[in-house]
Amino acid sequence: MSDLPLFDLCLRMGDTCLVLAQRTSEWIGHAPVLEEDIGLANIALDLVGQTQLWLGLAAEVEGKGRSADELAYRRDQGAYRNLLIAERPNGDFGHTLMRQYLFDAWHYPMLQGLTASSDSRVAEIAEKALKEVSYHIARSADLVISLGDGTPESHARMQAALNDLWPYTGEMLIVDEVDAALCEAGLAPDLEPVSAAWHAHVEATLTQATLAKPASGYMHKGGKRGLHSEHLGYILAEMQFLQRAYPTATW
Amino acid sequence: MTTAPFHPAVEEIWSWLSDVPDPEIPVISLVDLGIIRDVSWQDGTLVVKVTPTYSGCPATSVINFEIERALRDHGIADLRLERQLSPAWTTDWISAEGRAKLTDYGIAPPVAGSSCGGGVLSNPVVGCPRCGSSNTEMVSRFGSTPCKAGYRCRDCLEPFDYFKCI
Numbered sequence: 001m002s003d004l005p006l007f008d009l010c011l012r013m014g015d016t017c018l019v020l021a022q023r024t025s026e027w028i029g030h031a032p033v034l035e036e037d038i039g040l041a042n043i044a045l046d047l048v049g050q051t052q053l054w055l056g057l058a059a060e061v062e063g064k065g066r067s068a069d070e071l072a073y074r075r076d077q078g079a080y081r082n083l084l085i086a087e088r089p090n091g092d093f094g095h096t097l098m099r100q101y102l103f104d105a106w107h108y109p110m111l112q113g114l115t116a117s118s119d120s121r122v123a124e125i126a127e128k129a130l131k132e133v134s135y136h137i138a139r140s141a142d143l144v145i146s147l148g149d150g151t152p153e154s155h156a157r158m159q160a161a162l163n164d165l166w167p168y169t170g171e172m173l174i175v176d177e178v179d180a181a182l183c184e185a186g187l188a189p190d191l192e193p194v195s196a197a198w199h200a201h202v203e204a205t206l207t208q209a210t211l212a213k214p215a216s217g218y219m220h221k222g223g224k225r226g227l228h229s230e231h232l233g234y235i236l237a238e239m240q241f242l243q244r245a246y247p248t249a250t251w
Numbered sequence: 252m253t254t255a256p257f258h259p260a261v262e263e264i265w266s267w268l269s270d271v272p273d274p275e276i277p278v279i280s281l282v283d284l285g286i287i288r289d290v291s292w293q294d295g296t297l298v299v300k301v302t303p304t305y306s307g308c309p310a311t312s313v314i315n316f317e318i319e320r321a322l323r324d325h326g327i328a329d330l331r332l333e334r335q336l337s338p339a340w341t342t343d344w345i346s347a348e349g350r351a352k353l354t355d356y357g358i359a360p361p362v363a364g365s366s367c368g369g370g371v372l373s374n375p376v377v378g379c380p381r382c383g384s385s386n387t388e389m390v391s392r393f394g395s396t397p398c399k400a401g402y403r404c405r406d407c408l409e410p411f412d413y414f415k416c417i
Contacts, residue, residue: 035391035401042393049307053336124337128306131339131417139392 005181006061006119008081009188011071012178012224013114014054015082018072019232020103021047022239023090032093039139043100046132053125060121073243077232084223085168087231091161094147094154098161101140101205106172108137109197113189122187141205148209155210162206163214170219173198178224257326261290264297264322271321274313275396278356281314285344288335297322297330302340305397305417342398342416354380359402359413377413379404389413
């Protein structure tokens with residue numbers, strides 16, 4: 001934990017949006033139908049826009065003269081604070097959608113809580129992002145239901161995706177010392193009502209999708225502290241290539 | 252030789268800005284779109300506050316460039332653009348004139364009053380901009396730009412863009 005909990009908050013929100021956007025954009029040109037290709041690209045774009053806002057604020061509160069771009073392109077994986085679920089590989093289209101849905105169901109109530117932040121800059125970003133995320137969750141929930149309650153093949157794929165991703169959902173909801181400090185300072189919401197909202201939304205959606213909620217068990221953690229899976233290194237190697245190879249490049 | 256500072260009234264500046272087209276949808280102006288939130292003189296500098304439509308909209312930097320160019324072309328030397336995030340842009344700020352121009356252009360305008368206040372989406376009845384029928388269906392929540400959704404008319408069978416509400 002840095003001595004600036006607000007910096008940590010901005011990195012956690014911004015890095016999660018950035019890594020998920022990078023993952024999602026791997027689909028561009030490869031989605032099963034044109035509308036979904038465009039939908040994935042639009043969601044990735046929204047998340048990149050939100051990243052710019054969060055990392056811009058991170059740079060401002062850090063006060064060391066770094067820009068949002070420098071935070072995105074010049075940090076190694078140990079300095080990234082994204083949730084592990086964001087770096088999970090795409091898998092098939094259903095797997096990507098399930099990851100998006102499980103994240104959206106957290107992102108939405110988290111942003112709602114952040115609109116009441118004691119820091120007006122945080123509240124403003126959350127207010128802006130919430131409007132975009134309301135479309136993300138509407139789309140991802142609709143598609144999880146359509147595919148879960150679809151053909152035997154789509155149902156089986158969605159259940160497999162859910163089982164595979166479930167151990168990565170706990171990290172969003174389990175309070176660590178940074179979360180506690182943020183809540184104490186009024187900068188971020190208590191995660192307990194966020195967790196309750198997440199469970200309620202997920203249970204309702206899975207019921208409609210005829211999918212079985214996995215038994216709660218071991219949950220992977222570490223992303224929020226900079227301990228990542230091997231996947232993040234590959235993501236950053238691709239995303240940061242240009243700025244690493246040509247450090248003075250401008251355009 | 253010095254000349255007196257050129258500080259035209261803000262009403263005149265608003266009228267200049269109402270001639271600057273949106274780069275993605277050039278039939279409507281930036282003023283019609285409702286993204287220019289304030290114009291004021293502060294200690295001899297013209298300050299224009301602009302709010303983004305979508306946080307990741309790639310047109311944002313082009314929009315700022317077009318505003319600056321238009322104002323410099325009118326002779327404004329000292330000017331500063333500021334980003335204003337709150338209150339977050341809502342499609343309810345698109346002017347009546349802007350809505351009419353969108354329809355003429357083939358884009359169904361956002362249904363007034365259906366913006367997602369607090370993030371709650373409604374599913375308004377969207378009229379077809381070609382034949383006027385309200386017998387339409389959503390094809391995709393995401394369209395050709397971040398601000399649009401894909402729709403189809405069940406009567407004239409044409410696909411069309413809907414400027415979705417946020």
